[in-house]
Amino acid sequence: MTLHSTGYLYYSGASGGFGITSAKVEDSVTLQLDGYKVCTFLIKSTKENNFVLPLLVKKASQPEKRLMSITRDLKPADLARFSVGGETYSSLRENDYMDAGKFPTIDFAVNTDKASYSNIRRFLNMGSTVPPDAVRIEEMLNYFTLEHETPAPGEDFHISTNLSECPWRPANQLFYVKISAKKLDFTQIPPSNLVFLIDVSGSMDMPNRLPLLKSAFKLMVDNLRPIDTISIVVYGGTVGVWLQPTSGGDKEKIHKSIEELSPGGSTAGESGILAAYKLAESTYIPNGNNRVVLATDGDFNVGQTSEEALERMIVTQRQKGIYLTCLGVGMGNYKDSKLEVLAKKGNGNFAYLDNEKEAEKVLVKELTQTMYSVADDALLHVSFFPENVKNYRLIGFDNKFSALSAEGEGMLEGGEVGTGHTLMAIFELTPVEKYDSSASLATIELSYKLPKDSVQHKMSKLIKDSHIHSFQTLPDTYRMAAGISLFGSVLKESRFVKPANLQDVLTIIQPIAKTDNLLQQELIGMVEKAKKIYYKGKASKLKANLFW
Incomplete structure (x- = not known):
């Protein structure tokens, strides 16, 4: 539950009880529960308040159906049976050990999102425990710059590995796979056509919401070039073009337009995103970086029919070369947000901005990683040799239980990789009792497409050297x-x-x-x-x- 006057989050105990303090006679709350519609209600301290959350209707496009990783030759429905009971607090199923003899290969998306780390930081700064399914270990690793290695000339990626003792389980080993994407020369980066789609509804009237976004976008604008084009569409009480397409060199005009944004009215998200894409199409730059940047404080919810149509439209726009990046501020548990699935449909990324320093990191220091991709639909395929590996466990890249159910078998979708990004994936291995020096440890294959290209590229690496470092x-x-x-x-x-x-x-x-x-x-x-x-x-x- 989110209390709107403070922005604080509350979680019920085992009995379902809450302890909430508000300084207001009247306040508003947003209630969330897996399987039910997210709703906002007015509460009054002068009387008893009773609310009923309607059940969600299952839809093919629900975000829970999207897999983060998949073990080959093992059906997702069967995978769910490996789960240990009792962990009802989380809708995520942590990856378990897999028998390398029966299931030697695992595939997972190259995920470049970083939002989980800043979300965790926000919870801890509030003095709150962190909801388990708000923790995405792959996104925590993405947040840090992990020693980028330059790919060889003519290559798009560099693959490096390492093997060490496992500090929390001495009999096991940790196998590290690091992928470094090539860095684009900023002076040769194609021009950008950016449409900022900004939520200016009444709920954005808090210091960590619209004011933070205004600061963030002004920082970003300072680093754009005259060849870049900026537009602003707002949605709140009304939907409309706030700033007509403007050169990135006209910073004073753009800054003034951003500064004059003010909150008010209710959310009209569907109309806003349609208007933003229409504007992006009208200013489309062939071979350029065409992107809608959606910024909001909450879920981007529309009606069921409209939601499915909206996702199809976003996929269609992605195929045309217009991508979607989502920025969240002042939200609850972002992993339950519609923003994440929309960003994936739009072949973009999702970041959570909890303070101005984070905004500067995402939109200034890492602007090229956030906005410019070197590869699309990127997937990693790792196969272990049972001669040397008994079991393996991928750390992070966890799937939601509903994506593993028989009626919800999901699809594994590749990810967008930004310029200069470094991905680290870690496996915990149980070695065989007797090591076979003549056999290899693993093979790694990276498959991807170049932006706006349908041709699939592959690069692979055989890991023969199984030297184990002490930690x-x-x-x-x-x-x-x-x-x-x-x-x-x-x-x-x-x-x-x-x-x-x-x-x-x-x-x-x-x-x-x-x-x-x-x-x-x-x-x-x-x-x-x-x-x-x-x-x-x-x-x-x-x-x-x-x-x-």
């Missing part, structure tokens, strides 16, 4: 990645890392965190905050449980 001698980039994944796993209350705790996370990351790396220092601060929240009164006495 202490592993390069810092990989140790930091392991620490980040352990942080996410502990927040998710993962059964696979017990008895590890947050002190173990600090034991891994503190010795290698660079004093001049603000993101790494912030990570340490977040783990310290989490210790105080999760181990109330016991944080100072918490001992590390790992021995490695």
Whole structure:
């Protein structure tokens, strides 16, 4: 539940009870529950309030049907049976160990979203525990710059791997796969046709919503070029073009237009996005970066029929070369947001902006990664050799239970990869008792398409060298990645890392965190905050449980 006057989130206990404090006689709340429609209600402190959430009608286009990873030769419906009961707090099913002899190959999308990390930071800054299904470990890893490696001349990607001891399970190993995308020369990047679609409804009238977006877009505009074109469409009390197509060089005019935005009225999202795409089509730049940038504080909800038509329209526009990027502010659990699935349909990405520093990171420092892609429909395919690997488990890239049900078998969709992006995927391996030095460890295949091209490209790598690093001698980039994944796993209350705790996370990351790396220092601060929240009164006495 979200209390609108404060923006705070509340979660019911085992009995379904809430404890809520509001300084207002009248307030409004948004209620969310898996399987039910998200609704906003007016509440009055002077009387008892009763609300009923209507059941959602299952639709083929629901975001839950989209798979993040899939094990070959294993039906999603059968995969659901591997789940351990009792974890009813989460709609995500954490990836389990797979028998490399029966199911040697796993496929997963190259996911470049980073929103989960900033969402986790927001919860911790509020002094709140983090909902387990708000933790997406692959997005936490994406948030950090993990030592980009330049691809060879003529190549679009560089693939590197490493193998080490597993700090939370000494008998196992961690296998790291790092993918680095080529960096585009900013001076040679094609012109952009950007349409900002901004929610100016009444709910945006909070410091961490419309004012934050205004600051974010002004920072972004400062880094655009005269050859770029900017337009603004707003939706709230009315829908309309706020700024006609304008050169990126006319910064004063664009800044003035952004500054004059003010909130008011109700949301009219469907009309807004239709108007934005219509404008993007009218200013389309052949071979350019044509993109709608949607910014809002809540789910982009429309009627059932309109929703399906809207998604089809977004897919059609993607096929024409107009992509969709979504920015969320002041929201609840973004993973339940319609924004994420719309961004995927539009072959774009989704970021959560919880403060101005994050806005600067996404829209200034990482502007090219956010807005310019080097590959579409990117998928990784990893096959393990049973001669050396008994079982394997992909960390992160978890699927929702409903995507694994018999009636909801989902499709695995590839992802868009921005220029210079580095992806880290980590597997936990159970080795065979007797290692076969003549056999390989794994094969890695990356399949993708170039932007606006239908030809599929592939590059592969055979991993023969199975040298196992002790965890202490592993390069810092990989140790930091392991620490980040352990942080996410502990927040998710993962059964696979017990008895590890947050002190173990600090034991891994503190010795290698660079004093001049603000993101790494912030990570340490977040783990310290989490210790105080999760181990109330016991944080100072918490001992590390790992021995490695």
